[in-house]
Amino acid sequence: MSILYTPAGDTDPIRDCYDGAMLHIIRTHRPQYVRIFLSAEMSAKEKNRHIYSKAIEYNVPECKFDFIYTDIVNVQLMEELVPLAEGFLELRKEFPEEEILLNLSSGTPQMKTVMSFLATDFENVRAIQVDSPQRASNRTAHATQDNEDINVVIENNFDNVPDYTCRCHEAPLSLLRRYSIRHQLISLINNYEYRAALTMYNKNKIMFVEETGNLLRHADLRSKLLINEAFKGMGKENIYNNNSVKKLNEFLMVMELHQRKGELAEFIPKLTPFLYELLLYYFENHVALKLERFCYRKRNNNSSWKISAEKLRKEAPDVFTYLNYYFRQGFRDTDLSFSNMLLILESLKSVKTELMGELQILREVEKNQRNKIAHTILTDVTEENLQAIEPKLSSYQIIQHLRKAFLLIMEGESICKRNVYDDLNRRIVDSLNEFNK
Template identity: 30%
Template sequence: MHQKILFTPVGGTDPISATNCFDGAILHICRHYQPDKVIMYMSKEMLVNQEKDDRYRYCLNKLCELQNRKMECEIIERRELTNVHEFDFYYEDFQKIIHGIYGTMDETDELLLNVSSGTPAMKSGLLVLQTMEEYPAKLIQVATPERRINEHHYKDYDVFTLWELDEDNQPGADNRCSEIACPSLQKLKKEEVIKKHILSYDYRAALTVADTMGKQDTQKYRGYLELAEKRLLLDISEVDKLAKKLEFDCIPVKASSERMLFEYALGMQIKLKNGEYVDFIRAITPILVDLFELVLKVQCKIDINNYCKWITKRDGTKLRRWDMEKLRGTEIEKVLNEAFSGSFNQNGDVYSIHIKALIEYFSTDAQLKELICNLRLTEEKIRNTAAHDIVSVTEITIKNRTGFSADKIMQMIQKLFIYTGIKIKKEYWDSYDQMNQAILQKMELIEAWAHCIL
């Protein structure tokens, strides 16, 4: 059918303002959108005006003559409607009416809703209804010529003279119509869900929700969610690509090897915040090996790579193992053999317990050695259980088995970073929260609902 249908309450400045001789909202929308049908919703007061001189249909018919076209006019009478401020009444009444209108339309038709005419309760009723129901309709707003609130004058209203004096009939008159891009309730709900996922560091879930929305709705922040997800996955190369594209720098530690180690520790911190204790405990062993090794290198000037070899497996992966030839006759060999009573495997894998023994022997820092000992003890007492057994790991489990709370373990790891020589400021440990706030700012989650209603 390809019809345009305008549903509109009727307000005090319709059809033409007696104050300034410009179109009221209904006439102005019809002038510029040229609907095929206008459905006018009239309260008792507006019906009284209509019955005086047929002013609304008169002006619409005169406009059609001017534009050389035809337009159907329908009036919905609400003669009993005198309490024009009652929002609930309009919401329910408009819902029934608009559902009825859609029942007469096909997919080629278009519905226009005038949100500039009528009482504040009527306008709000239409806005809220559109937001709740998400009709495929256009919300049309009409600015006043003075860009301020209209004054209403009904006394001695002369519709015939006003039509002749109507400034909008002049060639080149401004089009004061605008379409409101009011956010749907579904969009607002989804953005709130995304926000909650961001604050719990679940960027994959946030992306999943974002991808159920239109690209235009998420274009300002989707790239940042993707960057955050790649960051948590330690996909450094993708993070760098996205950071360059977005001009967004959220990584505090820049040097490649140091950066990976620190980002891994930040990931552990997130697991702890989310109560993912099993994953937190399982993550201890890899970071302790790397941290202990770096501490040994910085504090004791010993690089264990000088005593190791790399073995390439069939699948292409590489394993680092002690090299018997490189160890032979060195003080390192002596310390390791003594520490493990001759059971040290000179061709075996490098473990944190080996590096711990070297730090304890070569370091003179009592606090460092105590820290190393406590972390290694924690790993020994609970890590294997979490890694190999089907068990429940809770805050209480960790405390009972290690003597330390999970928070205390994380604090010890953070303290150990001080001995690595990596320049880490205290605020770096909050860099994920800082990144989250930056993403939320990109989402512009500020009073969207209130802005729409106003």
């Protein structure tokens, strides 16, 4: 179904014996439905003389139409024309799947500006301009006068012939629309909203280069930790090959995205799995007392570790004594966790002071801030309620401690020391400057 949304101006419906813009679009494009926005002056003309309805019925009798009557007098003021935009939004709600034609040539300059904005801001619309019969300004042409017989004016319209000259053309607003969409995309990208940006890109991909879509798809998948899929889309396979250093780094960077976006309910619960995996790596690569010597798998080789009190007593009696003293009821078999790995490191006294300090701070965060928030039904975790809990660190301070501990443990490893999503964002934004050929 073809729909036209149009204001009516003093050149409508007929001026100087030729179609005004509104009537000419209806004649040429044959919309099945037209909604006409009328100021106070134009509302009076329609109510008193039916000039718009008669002109449409005479020329395109099958076309259905209705009017938006208003009492707007100061049509030269932009602030008075909010109802013009609202009328379009209401029409869009009624016909969300239909293409809507917008008349950019009727009404005051301010009305034309509003219609141009609507054409650039919304999808599935076409902006139509109509040249005057003189192919120049028609301000000197005579408007239809109130004392003229509208029926005579309609019948003497020079456009009422089969071979009339079409003066309609689609306004070249694609550059303006591209500019508007580009800025919306940049805003989404800078807020790490890659899925929303990718959806917008897919709807407007003709305006942008393919690289933009590839990078957005990569960022979306990567931020969901679908690493192999993300790199496969960039022509790379098995990028990490079970490289635990890079996997930990990816996890930490995604945690930082949640922190930056203020998604604390996503950020805080991830502290425990990250810290657990980080110390697992540390034990496997930097601690002489290997897990296999005092732990066993709970079910199979792929399940989580469980500490054996008996094995620990035999393999590391000093560590067992330390843990046995720490736990009031004595040390018994228990699941391996970040907290008891940290206790073991404290007993070994082999960890550098700086790293141990960072890990102990993070243990306080996990024990108090993380556990307190994770075990409540709070749906809106804020900085205020986070900092009300000891050690009263902000999410930014927590992420800084996480990154410092990570870098201390990964010293000597080949890793990116900054968040790669910042580099990705720059690449995506740069690609938006390229025009699709």
